[in-house]
Amino acid sequence: MNELCFEIYDKNLNHLETKTLNYRNGEARIMLETKLLPTEDGRYYLLLGFIPEGSDYAYNENHLLELDHDFNVVHDLDFGLYDGSLSSFCIVGSKIFANINKQGIGSDGRGLKAQTVLVYDLDSGASTGQKIDLDVSSGGSLSYDSVSGNVVLQRPLANDGETDFFNIPAVLINTDNYTATDLVLPDSVVPVTEGRPPFTFVKNGQFCYLTPMQLVIWDLITLETNVYSLEGISEDGNGIFIPDQNG
DSSP, X not given: OOOOEEEEEOTTOOEEEEEEOOSSTTXXXXXXXXXXXXXXXXXXXXXEEEEETTOOTTOBEEEEEEEOTTOOEEXXXXXXXXXXXXXXXXXXXXXXXXXXXXXXXXXTSSEEEOOEEEEEETTTOXXXXXXXXXXXXOOSEEEEETTTTEEEEEOOSOSXXXXXXXXXXXXXXXXXXXXXXXXXXXXXXXXOOSSSOOEEEEETTEXXXXXXXXXXXXXXXXXXXXXXXXXXXXXXXXXXXXXXXXX
């Protein structure tokens, strides 16, 4: 893919128009949109992976593009990471938190897992020099919870046989001192190791982890955990949970 198009719909899902990103036209061998984040004033931030034509194997640029409401590029922030890929970002005040998905190449030719979250200054675009090292791999999606004041890394189900993916669905990052805290599944919760991944959600100081059998809710301030059984409720195969007919 060497071109990005945005399909615009209204709130009733009526298609309005298509906009093509005008960015380094003709230069890309691969252009990969990783995350699009809208702002309250109608702008957007786009995390973009960019591999130029003729570049060396494993070379990958990581950019954060600021777009106006018409998807024109207003500012291009080069993260300065060329030997790996970022998978997500979030903005907290004047700081950008961005997590590395893969960095370096293993003996099998595949990307190596990373365990790093980087911090950048939004105003200057420069790295703050802060590198947050995690105990677990750092792939996944970042979001900011304003109630607890933490950045939350929601991690995918599994990756290259790494078992901690099953037991540690999220990591909290303190935005003041950059300490990282793993959210570990309670012993009473059966981890999902295959099939449909758990649904996870961050809102109002809580992290929710939903499987067909259980709902786990962490308080992101106290780190207390509540586990609820979903016995008597079934999943319809499309992610919708409904009460069983017998109760």
